[in-house]
Amino acid sequence: MTLNAKICGLSTPETLDTAIRGGASHVGFVFFAPSPRNLSRERAQQLAARVPNHVTRVGVFVDPDDALLDSAISAGSLQALQLHTTSPERAAAIRAKTKLPVWAAVAVKQNVDLAAAARYQGIADRILYDAKTPAGATLPGGMGVRFDWTLLQGFRHPLPWALSGGLDPVNMAEAVRITGAELVDVSSGVGSSAGIKDPGKIAAFLKAASAL
């Protein structure tokens, strides 16, 4: 099996280059103002220009409006849209308007949460299973929270999917063994503090992924 890895929340040329050198299949740019990883248009443009064609640029959004999408897609030369807290109806409209692949984030804490994935069938191109962040949290993702991976065992996935939420260079192999994920996504687990990525941890995560 080839395990693909997305390194998310990149905001500096140095950490982006580390992810690309290490073999990331996808890089994630956050466009959500409350996030410490939020990118300006200028920074997104600067980063996007460094990404080779074989690495997919994914924009991360929380129920975005059209103006934000238009601005971010052009600045970040985005090739896929990761949508958190976005209804199936809105996700369908975004996909129709942008013509870009849509990843629908499904927040998971317990078994019943998985049912939300089916609502994106025929709409999203991929489900991103992510952990539910605590009630009242500022962010619906990117907080290093993990969920019980065994919930995905035996689950009939309605769409291609990826695993995220609290992954790091050490626990990722176990998460893959338990869930069978073929694409893993990490942000906090390769960071040193809020909004700051650690090149050593990015390299370690990608090395661990390439060993599987």
Ligand SMILES: O=C(O)c1ccccc1N[C@@H]1O[C@H](COP(=O)(O)O)[C@@H](O)[C@H]1O
């Ligand atoms: O990273 C953010 O700031 C963010 C903001 C809003 C929605 C999602 C966000 N991050 C994504 O959340 C998952 C899990 O991250 P973590 O590894 O648990 O920190 C990942 O896809 C991030 O890109």
